Amino acid sequence: MGVGAKRPRFITPEGLARIREEYDQLFGVERPKLTELIAWAAGNGDRSENGDYIYGRKKLREIDRRLGYLSKVMKEAKLVDPAKAERRDEVRFGATVTLVDENDRERIITIVGNDEAEAGDGRVGWSAPITRALIGAKVGDERAVRLPSGEMFYEVVKIDYPSA
Structure with missing residues (x-):
C-alpha cells in the first residue's frame, strides 16, 4: 500500500447493524433529549455558573463527535458477509x-x-x-x-x- 493509501474498512453485517443501531439511538433519542435539557437550562439565567447547561453542552459535543465517527464508519464500510x-x-x-x-x-x-x-x-x-x-x-x-x-x-x- 502506498503512502496515504487507505485500508478498506471491512465490517460484518452484524457489526454494521450494531453501528447503525447506536447511530439511530444517539441521533433519534439521546441528542433530542439533550438539546431539550440545554434549552431548559439556558432559560435559567447565568450560563457561566449553570451546571446543567455546561454539562449538557459538553455531553452534546461528545455525542456529536460519536455521531461523526459512526457516520464515517457507515460511509466507508465495505460489507463482507x-x-x-x-x-x-x-x-x-x-x-x-x-x-x-x-x-x-x-x-x-x-x-x-x-x-x-x-x-x-x-x-x-x-x-x-x-x-x-x-x-x-x-x-x-x-x-x-x-x-x-x-x-x-x-x-x-x-x-x-x-x-x-
Whole structure:
C-alpha cells in the first residue's frame, strides 16, 4: 500500500447493524433529549455558573463527535458477509476460530472489522496481531503471535463460519 493509501474498512453485517443501531439511538433519542435539557437550562439565567447547561453542552459535543465517527464508519464500510465465504477450510475475515495455546488453554475468537472489535466478547479486529498471524491458517496449523509479553504459539483446532 502506498503512502496515504487507505485500508478498506471491512465490517460484518452484524457489526454494521450494531453501528447503525447506536447511530439511530444517539441521533433519534439521546441528542433530542439533550438539546431539550440545554434549552431548559439556558432559560435559567447565568450560563457561566449553570451546571446543567455546561454539562449538557459538553455531553452534546461528545455525542456529536460519536455521531461523526459512526457516520464515517457507515460511509466507508465495505460489507463482507462471512456466511458467503467460499473457502471455509482456512481462517479468513468473519471466521470464528478455536485456538489452543502452548499452555493448553482454549480461546475462541471471531475475526471482525476493526470498528466492531470487542475483545471482551471475543470479537477481534482483523488487523490485530493475533488475527494477522492466523489469516490463511488451517485446522492443525500452529502460528506464533508476537504479544507485548512475548511470543505465544497457538494451534488452530476449529474454524467455523456462519451459515448462509
